[in-house]
Amino acid sequence: MSDPAPIAAAREDGRTTLTEAEGKRLLASAGVETTDFRVCETADAAVEAADAVGYPVVVKVSSPAVTHKTDWAGGIGVAVGLDSPEAVRDAAAGVLAAAGERGVDADVLVETAVDLDRGTEVIVGGVRDPSFGPVVLTGLGGVFTEIFEDTTHRIAPIDHAEARSAIEELHAVELLHGHRGSDPADVDALAAVVVAVGELVADRPIAELDVNPLLATADGVIALDALVVLES
Amino acid sequence: MSLTQLFEPSGVAVVGASRAEGKIGYVAMANATNFEGPVYPVNPSESGELFGSAFVPSVTDTDGPVDLALCCVPGPAVPDVLAECGDAGTGAAVIYASGFAEAGGEGETLQREIVEVADEHDISLLGPNTSGFLVPATDLRCSFASGVEAIPTGNTAVIAQSGGVAHVLAFQSRRQRRGVSAMVGLGNRANVGFAEAIAYFDGDDRTDAIALHIEGTDDGRRLLDACRASDTPVIAYKAGQSDVGEFAASHTGALTGDHELYTAGFAQYGVPTVDATDDLLDAAAALGTAPLPSGPNVGVVTAQAGPGIIISDRIQRAGGRLPELTAGTKARVDEILPGVTYDDNPVDTGRPMPEFGEVVAAVAEDDLIDIVLVYELFEEALGFPVDTLEGLAEEVDKPVLFATEGIDADLESERDAVEAAGVPTFETPERAADAAGALARYARLHAEEPPGAAAADGGWPRPGGSAAADWKGPRDE
Structure with a gap:
């Protein structure tokens, strides 16, 4: 089985870390919905991309050298809630200039902004454990991942029922089932992502894969970020 | 090899x-x-x-x-x-x-x-x-x-x-x-x-x-x-x-x-x-005593309320469930012991008595019960209900556990008879409850029903399984 294009591209460059764009394409190839995005080399292209995907948008640094985008370059690596061409142009130009100053080969990624209040932020991850092999993790995502460590694990690959059980075991499952009048999230769609991530880490030369956050809403789940590290 | x-x-x-x-x-x-x-x-x-x-x-x-x-x-x-x-x-x-x-x-x-x-x-x-x-x-x-x-x-x-x-x-x-x-x-x-x-x-x-x-x-x-x-x-x-x-x-x-x-x-x-x-x-003693449980529902029969309370509380935290007994079983218990202290699960007879074994059998034969746990302080004049326990587990096709307390030398032969009847015995209410919990978890883990379906119809999930609110069983906090 040949590797999907994003993995092959990284291998060709001698990289073990995929860019967010490559990571999202890999997820999309596995049937996981991601935000609509474009990768742009210039600020002008970023403005065109924003028109294409629709405002408001998010502008992010896109480079294999930058894995922690929010912390990068004093916090300009991720600009959210941009609702005008000017704002997009400024954010993109800022990223490209900071990259130039740091000697980092970087583009900008422009994607549709997603209202986080529409759903619950979840993390789905995969890791290759030295003893157990491929493992898939499900947990409460976003900033709460670190605080509550509300996660469950399964030896991968797993079927849909096992993925459901991994979700239902979370303390945070009440949030997904609809909390204080909010609509219940599509847990089956979330389970499908857990299955897909388990299969990716089981079938592909992936050392670690993080989809965080993954927004679980009533209308489905959407991957807002993706970090993929290949086995060296 | x-x-x-x-x-x-x-x-x-x-x-x-x-x-x-x-x-x-x-x-x-x-x-x-x-x-x-x-x-x-x-x-x-x-x-x-x-x-x-x-x-x-x-x-x-x-x-x-x-x-x-x-x-x-x-x-x-x-x-x-x-x-x-x-x-x-x-x-x-x-x-x-x-x-x-x-x-x-x-x-x-x-x-x-x-x-x-x-x-x-x-x-x-x-x-x-x-x-x-x-x-x-x-x-x-x-x-x-x-x-x-x-x-x-x-x-x-x-x-x-x-x-x-x-x-x-x-x-x-x-x-x-x-x-x-x-x-x-x-x-x-x-x-x-x-x-x-x-x-x-x-x-x-x-x-x-x-x-x-x-x-x-x-x-x-x-x-x-x-x-x-x-x-x-x-x-x-x-x-x-x-x-x-x-x-x-x-x-x-x-x-x-x-x-x-x-x-x-x-x-x-x-x-x-x-x-x-x-x-x-x-x-291991509970699991090694055939038959294996087909579900996590524990029926508790106790001759003393206090140990029964400890057991009931602990079983639920250990992954078991204490379902209400069927109306038929309750009626049967009331018939055996009119005015019984408590006729639901756990059944509390208030003290050891000659009818204790009949009550145990009634609970064991309840269709809603998958695991039976019996607690009784040793009473020399009465002994243990060995005649009832003999073959009971095989008959109802459910594991039966027994816990007691008393002077070792006095109760030893009766306890050996309980063991010989295929009923594992335990030394404290907690350990018996934990053993019943382990059986319940085993049953959940080996349930054939997909956990999602079980949760949807209000049934019970398996651990590591799905979401019934009643199971937040042992997990690493």
Whole structure:
């Protein structure tokens, strides 16, 4: 089985870390919905991309050298809630200039902004454990991942029922089932992502894969970020 | 690899046997000598006899076949001993010496060397760095610990990563009057690991439950696969939860601790886990007593309210459920004991009484009950309801557990009769409740119903399973 294009591209460059764009394409190839995005080399292209995907948008640094985008370059690596061409142009130009100053080969990624209040932020991850092999993790995502460590694990690959059980075991499952009048999230769609991530880490030369956050809403789940590290 | 030569040898050689009391070569010979087959002391520097058997210079010089060699020699001598075992057709060896892989450096090299020799001659190696194993039923005591001859035969196979913990469990099983079908300390697992041992004891007629103690293994998936393949129930105690400090970062690798993986992996592969050595043996005793439960619903019958309250509370935290009894059962209980203290689950009769057994039978026969737990302080004039318990579990096809308290000497014969009736007994309300909880978790893990469907129709989930609000069972917080 040949590797999907994003993995092959990284291998060709001698990289073990995929860019967010490559990571999202890999997820999309596995049937996981991601935000609509474009990768742009210039600020002008970023403005065109924003028109294409629709405002408001998010502008992010896109480079294999930058894995922690929010912390990068004093916090300009991720600009959210941009609702005008000017704002997009400024954010993109800022990223490209900071990259130039740091000697980092970087583009900008422009994607549709997603209202986080529409759903619950979840993390789905995969890791290759030295003893157990491929493992898939499900947990409460976003900033709460670190605080509550509300996660469950399964030896991968797993079927849909096992993925459901991994979700239902979370303390945070009440949030997904609809909390204080909010609509219940599509847990089956979330389970499908857990299955897909388990299969990716089981079938592909992936050392670690993080989809965080993954927004679980009533209308489905959407991957807002993706970090993929290949086995060296 | 077959472990038949290891655990069912026709003849045994003690290599490095010694007349010097206190030396491991003496103690190993002393412990092995009651084995039903021949036991040969091997030592080129000794002559004459030891425990009635003549010394021979090499394992190749015995006058009968030797399947198993107990190697009481220092580590560096082991490769040559194993080569001789190969020449003698000996298919298994226990290596007690330490200083192998656990010591790192040259020890790792030495361990690789013995594995090469063993592989070449198809020898199963228990150890190195182990205190051995016991099969009490055949008086096969391949341990140099003192007192092992007192460990009785039971139906639980103890497989421990640590030889020390193996002995802890074996001696505990004696104090619990249960015993073991076998006790095995795997040590460094040179070529006999958990997977091989589980597969062997799954096929062992004397073993009805397999109790695992694990510190950590570099092939967790093989261990899990062996557990899933075992028809004999397996229960596990993974020692060491202290790696939590590393879980700080938000990435999957950092969020995936060793203990969490073992706990999740065991649940996924059908193995309930416990957190203490006595819990491990209690759960094994419950699981090893056929029949296995088909669900997590526990029916409790108690002759005293207080212990019943402790049990009811604890069972639910341990993964069990206490369903309401059917109207029919309640009516039956009321008919047996008009004005009974409490006629629902738990049924509280208020005190021991001649009708206690009838009440137990009524609850056991309730269709909503999967597991029966009986608590009763010993009352000399009444004894235990042995007549009712006799054959009850088989009849209702549910496990029945019994816990009591009183003066040991007074209740001993009655308790033995309960045990002989196929009902495992427990020493405290908590331990009985925890054992019932382990049965309930086992039932959930082995439920055939998909967990999602079970949750949707308001039924019960399996642990590691789905979401009924009533199960927030043992998990690592």
